[in-house]
Structures are given as structure tokens and as C-alpha cells.
Amino acid sequence: LAYNHDEWVLKDISFKIKPGEKIALVGHTGSGKTSIVNLILGMYPYQKGRILIDGKELKNYGLKDIRSNVGIVQQDV
Structure with missing residues (x-):
């Protein structure tokens, strides 16, 4: 993911992530946690590489299907 084409x-x-597994993305501010979640949820188009779910490209799933299977708890600042 690049916000400008240089960086x-x-x-x-x-x-x-195994089926049924719960994970947490933990890291410093600005380390990309929210960007990763937004890519998985289809909020950003990915420019390189692949995002696979059960061996299939994310693009082959409907956004509603993906989003209905993801739960997010964000930290209050």
C-alpha cells in the first residue's frame, strides 16, 4: 500500500489466520495496523501483491461477505 507512488x-x-482464530494487530502508532484492516475490508484497493481468503483472491468475494465475518475493537485514545 502506498499513499503516494514513491513511499x-x-x-x-x-x-x-486459521479458520475461527481470533487475532490482534498490535504496534506503534503509524505502523500500519489500521491500513491492514482497511485492506482486508476492501476499504482501500491493494496495488501490489495478493490478499487471499481460503486460497481465493479477496477480489473474488463480495464486500458484504467479508465485512460480515470481521469484528473490530478499536482502542479509544
């Missing part, structure tokens, strides 16, 4: 915000990210 990548997310690079070389890779992780797997």
Missing part, C-alpha cells in the same frame, strides 16, 4: 506504507507483509 510504500506496507511492504513485505505476510500472515495466515
Whole structure:
């Protein structure tokens, strides 16, 4: 993910989540946690690489299907 074409915000990210597994994205402010969630939820188009769910590209799923299976608890600042 790049907000401008010169500087990548997310690079070389890779992780797997098993069916039914609950995860937490933890990191410093500006480390890309919200950007990762927004990519998975289809809020941003991804420019390079792939996002796979059950071995299929995210683009092959309806946004409603993806979003109905994700829960988010954000920290209040």
C-alpha cells in the first residue's frame, strides 16, 4: 500500500489466520495496523501483491461477505 507512488506504507507483509482464530494487530502508532484492516475490508484497493481468503483472491468475494465475518475493537485514545 502506498499513499503516494514513491513511499510504500506496507511492504513485505505476510500472515495466515486459521479458520475461527481470533487475532490482534498490535504496534506503534503509524505502523500500519489500521491500513491492514482497511485492506482486508476492501476499504482501500491493494496495488501490489495478493490478499487471499481460503486460497481465493479477496477480489473474488463480495464486500458484504467479508465485512460480515470481521469484528473490530478499536482502542479509544
